[in-house]
Amino acid sequence: EGAKAMVIINPNNPLGSVYSEKNLAEVVALCAEHDVPIFYDGSYDQLILQGKKVDFRKIAKDKVPFIYGSSLSKDFSYPGARIGWVTFHGERWSEVKNAFFLLCNQRLSVNWEYQRAAAAALVDPSYPAYIRDMKKKLLERRDTFVKMADKLPLSFPVPKGAFYAFIKIETKKWKKDIEFVRAALREGVVFVPGSGFGRQEDGVYFRTTFLPEPEIIEAAFSRIKRIL
Template structure:
């Protein structure tokens, strides 16, 4: 009898944010158990509401956006994105260098498919947002993970990056602000990455979707602004800053020097045309959204909900014996470190399952972000303060007696 197996292209692909631990949580929920979800960056379930102007604009535009748009997106949307790029000092971007997408996720996959041949290598951070590694792999490439150093505020280890560049390397991925660590990279570190890309003639991929969720008076520096002589592909969108993850509204911009990438751009254009266009009603929101950034600023300013929840979760973690964390400066993630000797931890996924089953707290283990040592996990601190407090009290109680078998 003929059977059908999954493609071998998926052999090294994982997405544990929605993986086996979440599967177990869903079984528990189906049985009527209440789970505190600290695993996924979806603002809506936690009471975050999109700005009223965005909802009104969506309703207003529904009957005007029933057909396909240009494959790259509505002119008005790309015009607003272009203005945003100019404010961020992103060089040499025109209307034709901007592509809207069904979220950034679609565009990451598209960008890898358009570039990579079998065996090509791309430097990807560890820990990473796992879609990057998956997209490189599915496109036939090899994701080579460079270390981000917790002792240096989770900044990329430049020496490790240097050691991992080979004649097969085509690009470097930079996630800034970072998911899962919440780190915000300094201009000096970004300049070092640019110099490395310049020396080895590499493309830069800049995942910058959290650039409007920066705290403590810090400023996000667009990677492309430091590299006018290189090709930088920058990714951004409205899912997080405007709290409309379900609307699937992202974009990708080709910045800097495109003279050596004509073939690659042809590939991007072909792939963009093949999927016809991205969600047109969501595209129509972009001008309004980018003219309305105050709500995002308020969330991450002192007194704002994300800022205050960041303060709480960071301090609560310091109060739990065997846990520590670098204080995040952006987004809404924190990546605590476990004392694995104290808890005898050899399998971080099992730790996550044990915590879920005993205390009904859902987290994502560090291995889900291609972090090799089983000593970290990610917390999404979007739930309200009361839920965060309950989860941290339960975690403290759990770790007081926990020893992995």
């Protein structure tokens, strides 16, 4: 009630969930029923480790107004690149487009050399092979992460896409996520407090990634075991 728009991140950050075609179709139908536009973040859609990649644009086309966005920084492990793109679908976006193009013309925008390099990278013949290799490495690291986490009093949905995990601490030792994160930092392991993603009233959560190499993931969990 009173919603102005729906935001969908697929694969999801911070959970690593991947929404099925049925899930997305149901959301589109709900938004269409209540005349709610959708902002769709597809920044991780090349990084689906389990499940089928779904083209949201085909599901939502002519059913509901939506903006589709993606980014170079995740596919190429290039955080901070600040290179991305959006496409506008349906009516009611004229004012948003004007504001968006005004923003793009500010001096804070990325320079044209980076933009040309990004466009070239996306059409390079080696790009599909690069993505396959990246997903293979991520899957190996995800499996190592899950194996190590399962040995500790932690619970979380197994990530099926992107490279994040959102973890609940299943002990009574920690009452606040920030205290746990600070204790982990003293052990040399960096996490993000779960409260940064919204209020967590049913427990203590933190977000992390499985981007490091398997041996580093194993070492990190060995350290975390000492404070759990």
